Amino acid sequence: MTNAGSPAPNDERLIVVSNRLPLVISESSAGEWHLERGSGGLVTAIEPVLKDTSGVWIGWPGLGPEGLARAEGFLETKSDELGYRVRGVGLTKDERDAFYLGFANQVIWPLFHDFPAQCNFDPAFWAAYRQVNEKFAEVVADEAREGDFIWSHDYHLMSLAQELRKRGVESQIGFFLHIPFPPRDLFLKLPWRQDVMEALLHYDLIGFQTDRDRTNFINCFVSLRPGTEVRGSGRVMELEFEGHTLRVGVFPISIDVDEFSGPARSPEVSERVARLWAEFPGRKMILGVDRLDYSKGIPHKLEGYRLALARYPELQSRVSLVQLVVPSREDIPEYDQMKREIERLVGQISGEFTRPGWVPIHYQYGRWDRNELIAHYRAAAVALVTPLKDGMNLVAKEFCSASLEGNGVLILSEHAGATAQLQEDAILVNPYDVEGVAEAIYRACTMPDDERKGRMQRMRQKIRKEDIYWWVRSFRQAAAGESPEEGLPLDVYLPSRI
Numbered sequence: 497m498t499n500a501g502s503p504a505p506n507d508e509r510l511i512v513v514s515n516r517l518p519l520v521i522s523e524s525s526a527g528e529w530h531l532e533r534g535s536g537g538l539v540t541a542i543e544p545v546l547k548d549t550s551g552v553w554i555g556w557p558g559l560g561p562e563g564l565a566r567a568e569g570f571l572e573t574k575s576d577e578l579g580y581r582v583r584g585v586g587l588t589k590d591e592r593d594a595f596y597l598g599f600a601n602q603v604i605w606p607l608f609h610d611f612p613a614q615c616n617f618d619p620a621f622w623a624a625y626r627q628v629n630e631k632f633a634e635v636v637a638d639e640a641r642e643g644d645f646i647w648s649h650d651y652h653l654m655s656l657a658q659e660l661r662k663r664g665v666e667s668q669i670g671f672f673l674h675i676p677f678p679p680r681d682l683f684l685k686l687p688w689r690q691d692v693m694e695a696l697l698h699y700d701l702i703g704f705q706t707d708r709d710r711t712n713f714i715n716c717f718v719s720l721r722p723g724t725e726v727r728g729s730g731r732v733m734e735l736e737f738e739g740h741t742l743r744v745g746v747f748p749i750s751i752d753v754d755e756f757s758g759p760a761r762s763p764e765v766s767e768r769v770a771r772l773w774a775e776f777p778g779r780k781m782i783l784g785v786d787r788l789d790y791s792k793g794i795p796h797k798l799e800g801y802r803l804a805l806a807r808y809p810e811l812q813s814r815v816s817l818v819q820l821v822v823p824s825r826e827d828i829p830e831y832d833q834m835k836r837e838i839e840r841l842v843g844q845i846s847g848e849f850t851r852p853g854w855v856p857i858h859y860q861y862g863r864w865d866r867n868e869l870i871a872h873y874r875a876a877a878v879a880l881v882t883p884l885k886d887g888m889n890l891v892a893k894e895f896c897s898a899s900l901e902g903n904g905v906l907i908l909s910e911h912a913g914a915t916a917q918l919q920e921d922a923i924l925v926n927p928y929d930v931e932g933v934a935e936a937i938y939r940a941c942t943m944p945d946d947e948r949k950g951r952m953q954r955m956r957q958k959i960r961k962e963d964i965y966w967w968v969r970s971f972r973q974a975a976a977g978e979s980p981e982e983g984l985p986l987d988v989y990l991p992s993r994i
């Protein structure tokens with residue numbers, strides 16, 4: 497792995513902490529343990545660093561405390577095979593319900609994605625969040641040694657550093673927020689806003705996906721901590737408050753480009769692509785791939801597509817939307833309602849426009865295997881990526897990387913983090929503006945070939961320049977106090993471009 501082999505900023509041991517381990521452990525009825533490894537760019541990029549530094553990954557393995565106690569030996573053996581240690585944090589069902597389904601997914605997720613009305617500010621959720629962060633801290637503190645670098649991930653673990661400091665851990669601790677950070681007025685709605693800010697203050701470095709998120713964070717921080725001095729500019733800035741220095745940086749996450757462009761070239765995927773094209777003779781495939789979540793704006797997208805077909809009748813019979821919705825958070829009732837709403841809209845669009853020999857929309861609820869996903873990315877003429885709010889959105893980058901013919905058009909929500917890097921070459925839309933989405937669909941489907949190719953080529957270059965390996969290296973370099981490796985210029989949304 498060429499990229500991963502670049503020199504690490506230092507040889508400190510890496511301890512990664514995330515809500516979930518990058519693996520799932522299960523026990524068969526015969527009492528045998530099985531391990532299923534996670535995949536994806538983050539795991540691929542972090543694993544080599546863990547191996548190089550004899551590191552550890554700590555997280556929930558999908559087990560309660562008793563199950564974990566029984567699986568300890570199995571995990572030890574598997575750690576040898578993985579080449580780095582994994583340590584589990586066992587959580588009871590009640591803890592998962594109140595911490596994960598509760599505070600993480602009914603308070604922070606909706607609030608940070610601009611959906612305050614969806615929040616359930618149940619004080620019991622906050623108590624559980626703190627308790628579970630303490631539980632994670634117990635395991636991390638037991639593992640941590642002087643000189644380690646602890647890298648905690650995402651909104652589930654905002655209190656981890658504070659709990660580690662209470663336990664005397666003095667190592668450098670970094671935090672990366674994968675989701676957006678909300679503007680001040682939204683964050684101030686959080687009943688525990690002071691506690692959360694206080695907790696975050698114990699990190700040494702906090703990374704955000706975009707400059708917009710960091711600016712929101714700084715505005716909140718300064719409002720709640722008057723007297724804070726804000727220093728510097730560029731990728732990493734400093735906040736100085738009562739003798740403590742917190743570094744805040746912008747590190748847009750990305751993918752391992754070769755994980756998508758490589759398989760896209762394989763005979764198996766090429767053959768599937770040819771079959772997909774044959775299934776859509778003389779038609780352009782518009783592709784949507786979204787996890788079932790209100791932040792992804794799937795109903796708005798369907799309304800935009802419906803309007804495009806009605807307003808530009810020449811698109812009828814010439815395009816088909818393939819929309820995959822990936823199951824997610826099925827234990828939360830609102831997600832089931834959303835699924836029914838999506839299915840109702842799909843039914844309406846089909847009823848309104850279907851004619852012999854043409855189906856306007858192919859809807860699937862489920863999971864595709866990797867090659868099927870990549871084949872769809874490569875076969876699609878247009879990707880419709882229109883979240884109402886998204887930290888980054890990796891689907892946009894995956895589509896570009898798999899678009900081997902180089903003529904796919906990306907329609908991208910201006911509220912996705914990916915917009916900061918791709919705004920010049922994607923067709924940007926405000927996903928709430930149904931007419932704008934319809935117009936963008938028409939424009940994408942009628943764009944001249946050389947314009948499509950030019951735009952796609954530039955997006956592919958940008959994604960390759962700041963890939964997932966760049967992301968890991970830059971974050972670690974910033975954490976080590978070094979200047980992070982140069983990437984693309986820090987870009988913000990310019991309203992004139994939108």
Ligand code: ADQ
Pocket residue numbers: 536674675749785786787820822862863864865866869886887888889890891894
């Ligand atoms: P997510 O909200 O999950 O992640 P996203 O960035 O779009 O959103 O990633 C989805 C991932 O799921 C993609 O890597 C995609 O390939 C994968 N996936 C989708 N459909 C699949 C399928 N059918 N089969 C297999 N895999 C599938 C959160 C934040 C994002 C942020 C990421 C990373 O909400 O904003 O980009 O973390 O930081």
